[in-house]
Amino acid sequence: MTYFLPENDAVPIAARGLALTHPDTIAVHDTPLYLTARSPHPDRRVALVSGGGSGHEPLHTGLLGRGGLDAVCPGQVFASPHNRQIYEAGRATAKRDGVLLVVKNYTGDVINFGIAAERLRHDGIPVASVLVDDDLATDIADSATGRRGTAATVVVEKLLGAAADRGAGLEELAALGSRIVSRSRSLAVAARAQTSPTTGVPAFDLPAGILEYGVGIHGERGVRTMARPPVDTLVRQMADELLAALPPGHDEVLALVNGLGATTSLELHAISALLVDLLAERGVRTALVVPGTYTAALDMAGFSLTLTRLEEGWTDLWDADTDTPLTFPERVVAAAPDPAAEPAAPAPAPAGREHGSRAVLDRYAEIVTQVRDNLTKLDQLVGDGDFGDNLAGGVRRAVRHADETGVEGTAALAHVFLDEVGGTSGPLFGLLFQHLAAVSPADGRAPTLRGLADATSGALAAIGRVGGAAPGDCTLVDALATAADTLASPPPEAADAPLTCAAEAAVRGALATATLRARRGRASYVGDHALGVPDPGALGVALLYTALADVHEPATATRLPAPGHITAH
Structure with a gap:
């Protein structure tokens, strides 16, 4: 076994560890398990509640606190939280204008968050939901399930957290969340599957030199396998597919370069530089580049790219202050290339190449x-x-x-x-x-x-x-x-x-x-x-x-x- 986890109650123990690490800002609640922010912004009119299966950390829990979420409901590894967790978290944190639920589009999450919403409404608490469905790999025309919710959840929760601190109402936040989702797409690749906590072996086998293209954050296999190309070629392919899928609009994007658990900062920063340069070649300005592990799939060796086509004011929301376990980089200056710039002079032909x-x-x-x-x-x-x-x-x-x-x-x-x-x-x-x-x-x-x-x-x-x-x-x-x-x-x-x-x-x-x-x-x-x-x-x-x-x-x-x-x- 490669994980250093307690044999029993690993998720509640980890939740307690997070609260111990942030005693002034995070509280943990047992039976049912959920975590809450101790000091939400006083101007908040709506509580933001999210959650999902464990193994994706720092997703959700890393955004808990001022400038982020009011409550997080962790399920077991790769399993949705049950509806009572969500219901109790919503009741405990509801503001005067109600609760907004941020839900990743996985069947278990959709059902349990949906039942919790019904229970909250029954108690007279206003509720709305934002469904995150950004995974381009599962954009299948005849699918009744729709696209999976993956790393764009980070962008949604960060921007909504800032807007909620400004006093936005329930309908305004729900509309903003839906716009962010509609303008975000993600793709993920993996060179090695995550290790199963149950069996201690990779969830699926990949031969050397082969990539799984279009994997999910629960360790699902991709839509296809492919021979592993050079990383710049891979980033180009992924970025071009993402750009083609984004709705038209202002050519300014947020680029999230996300590790899936076993990918190093060295790799993610290199991919970020390649991505920003590629987008500039396409005439797209990267206003924000965000490298790091934000939505893991346990210890999967891979990464995802998320592009969000920005609207006016969204970079200001991103730059808003937070008091959460996660910190985020500030905006970057990455201008599109000047079409009037002189082309580079050709390199001199080397002499004596043959001898x-x-x-x-x-x-x-x-x-x-x-x-x-x-x-x-x-x-x-x-x-x-x-x-x-x-x-x-x-x-x-x-x-x-x-x-x-x-x-x-x-x-x-x-x-x-x-x-x-x-x-x-x-x-x-x-x-x-x-x-x-x-x-x-x-x-x-x-x-x-x-x-x-x-x-x-x-x-x-x-x-x-x-x-x-x-x-x-x-x-x-x-x-x-x-x-x-x-x-x-x-x-x-x-x-x-x-x-x-x-x-x-x-x-x-x-x-x-x-x-x-x-x-x-x-x-x-x-x-x-x-x-x-x-x-x-x-x-x-x-x-x-x-x-x-x-x-x-x-x-x-x-x-x-x-x-x-x-x-x-």
Whole structure:
């Protein structure tokens, strides 16, 4: 089991924990379970009551308090609260103009909130409801159920909370809520299903590289599966579908980038930037971008996008003060592109792409891209798992730098790795690239054997001075040292293939690190757990000399092992 939840009464205990965390603003009520705001705004004429299945937190409970909801009714995991919870919460918090119920369009929620509304009316309490049905994936023409209610609920509750604090009446709030819903659409995708609290295994299986497109917040499967595209392509597809579904109006939107439980802030902020840029390309201004986990599906690995086409005054409602567990970002400045702006000048055509160090850069980029996942897996066994992405990202930026500036390939690698790539290996590789760039002829010819030997030995000395590693410490130095020795004292068979022999030596040195107990670098922290695993940095060096041999000695380089074989474990 992956959850740290009490075996019994998990939801009531969690509710009590929330109230303990916010003792001045939140009260919890048992039998039936509901939570209330202790200090609603004195100008409120209508109480806002919402709720739903647990497992979506911080949805609902995170918006409890001044500027948000008056009461929240939590059900069991992914199950609607029962109608008595809603009825008692409504009775306890009703204002002089009544109660507004905010309901997500799921059958259990609709039925239980509907029965609670009837009971409240029977007691003489005015009641209205706002039904949130924003999920574009379930916009099916012949469906009697209609669209599901998902992350747009956050937008509805936040804006209604501000309007209620301003003293809006029941009918006014109901109309506003309906307009917000009608101008909001959401789409969600997942790369891994949520873990079932009952079975302890994912609710459904997804093969590697496959996405579930159009999932629901109760962990429902999507409307289809698809091969996982690059994230910018995925965001573009989702945003275009959402924009096409929104009603016409002012081209200004609120963009909610919502994590489904296991998606990191790093991912959500990156998606936010991609989304804002894409919307700007479409001539749509993002007045508010809201990244974070607001409507989870337990620990599902995925995200949803919600776009709300704004009306006048809605950004002011969003900016209104709140005293709730959740805090929200302020509006952003993200203007649509200026159609009169000058187009960007084309990048200069790189010289010598077919030959020389630029060809080495392109080949190295091809190899590293091919084996990035292998390097990542190896680094996860001996370190923090970042080496594959760090190396691949740096090489990718070097290719872009060479394209934009026309500089030679190894010079582009040196510039990027010394100035832009962090971590441990980044700047050390930068020193290696810097020494190689110094001996790479500009006319595309291969470096001389003496020049390459001096560059490799110089890089080895510089890396030793900076990092302190020596041969035998189980670092990239082990591969570099064997290459340096071979180039300095080439064996007889190296007469016609010195680069190939150097690459073979680097491969041997890299693979031999699997037998070493690490004394330096990432693997030194895990002790004997690293035995049997070759050092990823050493493999990165071996792959560089493989690229040199592939470009400058293609006939003999065919005897080198394939990069995928070198990095397999």
